[in-house]
Amino acid sequence: MGLSKIFERTNLVKINIEKVILMTLLVIVLATASGGVLYAGPGNSGRxxxxxxxxxxxxxxxxxxxxxxxxxxxxxxxxxxxxxxxxxxxxxxxxxxxxxxxxxxxxxxxxxxxxxxxxxxxxxxxxxxxxxxxxxxxxxxxxxxxxxxxxxxxxxxxxxxxxxxxxxxNKVSFMVVTPDNINIVADNGPGTYYSQETASVYINSANNKWLLDIRATPLFYQGDNNEALVIEPGNIYISTDRLKNYRSLADVYRISGERYGNVANLNFYIKVDVGTEHFAGDYKGQIILTVSGQ
Known part of the structure; x- marks a missing residue:
């Protein structure tokens, strides 16, 4: 099969951004009165x-x-x-x-x-x-x-x-990620393709001691071919700058809150490398964002 056949139709790479928050929760058991008034205040309180x-x-x-x-x-x-x-x-x-x-x-x-x-x-x-x-x-x-x-x-x-x-x-690290899905269209043969959408991440924490960890699952081929075709995390890249400083997600990418403060608005851009071994079709996987803190 020649290269012209591999990408004979649009290759849609779908990345689902999963929102995960890791935190330590304080479990509190509160015993309260079953009803009535707890105690009388000053003055004519009995009436x-x-x-x-x-x-x-x-x-x-x-x-x-x-x-x-x-x-x-x-x-x-x-x-x-x-x-x-x-x-x-x-x-x-x-x-x-x-x-x-x-x-x-x-x-x-x-x-x-x-x-x-x-x-x-x-x-x-x-x-x-x-x-x-x-x-x-x-x-x-x-x-x-x-x-x-x-x-x-x-x-x-x-x-x-x-x-x-x-x-x-009991203040916890709070994170909002939008949108839920990022689409990348690879329609011109092997090469590097960029997301058109921006993944926006809003973090509000009690302090600047939070950590944001970003990792990716493989993008799995969604077609009927029996071969287990994937785009590996090492071929998925992320950056806060659309044009430069992309980091491979072969390993966890960690961002420290000490650089941003307790409140941060981050915009992420995604790109993928597509090779000759990837059939035309849809590939789907996840980028997982985990925020933790003290």
């Missing part, structure tokens, strides 16, 4: 109830907000408890920043969530019952400065019972 109890937030990924594990219901036990009922959050934890301002409440008396580092109306004087929704709002300052661990806060009022708030912080 205003708020339940079902402990509010929990779990922070793992750099999202904009985290919902509480449940809503709260506040109600009056006796009609002789008069006036509006306000609640605020007190942060007695060892956090380097005041976490009270990150907790917000949605009540029937406001059109939007209100920060709980100052008093917020939970129950108006004309009402006997209200439902409250809490969220933890995050920003880059929280993500950078608050270490992993457990933080205890309190939701308090001078007319109602108090509720424990627990914030569990």
């Amino acid at each position: 205003i109830n708020i339940h079902p109890g402990t509010v929990q937030f779990r922070v793992e990924e750099p999202v904009s907000e985290v919902p509480a594990n449940h809503m709260l219901v506040i109600h009056r036990n006796k009609k002789d408890v008069q006036g509006n009922v306000y609640y605020t959050v007190v942060d007695n934890s060892k956090s380097p920043i005041d976490l009270a301002r990150y907790i917000v409440a949605k009540t029937p008396y406001y059109s939007d969530y209100q920060p709980l580092d100052s008093p917020v109306l939970f129950l108006a004087k004309e009402d006997d019952r209200a439902t409250i929704e809490l969220k933890l709002r995050l920003d880059s300052l929280f993500w950078r400065l608050v270490p992993d661990g457990k933080y205890d806060l309190h939701l308090v009022s001078d007319k109602g019972k108090s509720v424990n708030i627990k914030i569990w912080v």
Whole structure:
């Protein structure tokens, strides 16, 4: 068979980018009260109830907000408890920043969530019952400065019972890869062919101690030929520059976060070497990206 026959039709090399994140997860068993109020706050606390109890937030990924594990219901036990009922959050934890301002409440008396580092109306004087929704709002300052661990806060009022708030912080390395597939068209005989698409990798980590490892599986021939035809990883190359500095994936290609910081946006370009031994047809394999860190 001559060379003109080997590539008589378009040779589509499909590379599926598999997203893998390796990390150490902290497994936490949290025993909570089955319901009711945990303890009474100051003042006339026996007449205003708020339940079902402990509010929990779990922070793992750099999202904009985290919902509480449940809503709260506040109600009056006796009609002789008069006036509006306000609640605020007190942060007695060892956090380097005041976490009270990150907790917000949605009540029937406001059109939007209100920060709980100052008093917020939970129950108006004309009402006997209200439902409250809490969220933890995050920003880059929280993500950078608050270490992993457990933080205890309190939701308090001078007319109602108090509720424990627990914030569990277990920040992990977070990676997004797009697109899911990279196509390379080899349509002109043996040679080197480049991807038209860019593989974009976004990494957000708690620090710059992350490592990104890139490796490739062989690209396997998808046709009916009985021969086990492959394009080996040594003939697959990757670079952050479209025109130069390509690295063979015969071995693992490692990138250190110390060069980029805790947040990185990386664009990768792929090329493959196709030889005379490769039949015309489709070849498919994977490029596997693994991010790990401290």
